[in-house]
Amino acid sequence: MYASITDKLSKLDKLIGKIKEGSEEIGAILVFIGVVRGISPLGKVIRLEYEAHEKLAQNKLNEILHDVKTKYGIIDAIVEHRKGSVSRGEDIVYVVVASRYRKEGFKALIEIVERLKREVPIWKKEVTEHGYRWIEEGGSSNNKDEE
Amino acid sequence: MRIYVKFYAKIRDEIGIDHMFLDMGNNPSRLIEVIREIDRRMNKKIIEEYYVRRRLLISINDTLIDIDDDILLRDGDKIDIMPLPSGG
Numbered sequence: 001m002y003a004s005i006t007d008k009l010s011k012l013d014k015l016i017g018k019i020k021e022g023s024e025e026i027g028a029i030l031v032f033i034g035v036v037r038g039i040s041p042l043g044k045v046i047r048l049e050y051e052a053h054e055k056l057a058q059n060k061l062n063e064i065l066h067d068v069k070t071k072y073g074i075i076d077a078i079v080e081h082r083k084g085s086v087s088r089g090e091d092i093v094y095v096v097v098a099s100r101y102r103k104e105g106f107k108a109l110i111e112i113v114e115r116l117k118r119e120v121p122i123w124k125k126e127v128t129e130h131g132y133r134w135i136e137e138g139g140s141s142n143n144k145d146e147e
Numbered sequence: 148m149r150i151y152v153k154f155y156a157k158i159r160d161e162i163g164i165d166h167m168f169l170d171m172g173n174n175p176s177r178l179i180e181v182i183r184e185i186d187r188r189m190n191k192k193i194i195e196e197y198y199v200r201r202r203l204l205i206s207i208n209d210t211l212i213d214i215d216d217d218i219l220l221r222d223g224d225k226i227d228i229m230p231l232p233s234g235g
Binding site (some may be wrong): 034051056057060094113115116117118119120122125134137 | 169
């Protein structure tokens, strides 16, 4: 298991290959890809700007992976999350889960993604053609004109 | 007693600075006292609002704390004040 906050995501097929070769017990591999949405309430999205408290974020991601592995008995999991500027349409985050059967894999994948969004100290600023806003938990925000 | 305080993301933008050093006198200070001192220095009631609404994360020396705990800050402590996460 590993998690990273990175300027550049790995190739997804390499992540899947890497996790698959880790155990012959794997019967299901589940993947979540977070993508920069092109439209927001402010208009056309240009990019998202990600900021993290890297040490705390890394520790929290490790804790989440450990918890989920213990809770659902999955075989392996990988999280890679971008930092810095991510343009519309680009991938933001990969979560890959390997399990013996699909059911525990789906549950584990959902829990990792939900906890990542709720607990890991990473923040995003949405920059659109009309301005920017910090996205807050639950999607609320304060709007500002773009500087 | 000197404390280093760093602000992140939206809170940093609202308060208008990246970090500050606080001199808090000779005795250890409670977290809420430090928060009020930050707002007093900045002449804006920002951090206490986040604190009252439970809309922030705080770490002390790179360990996340439960903001409801009665925390005492000591000389040389580093506090990170962060909004709630919005990653993914």
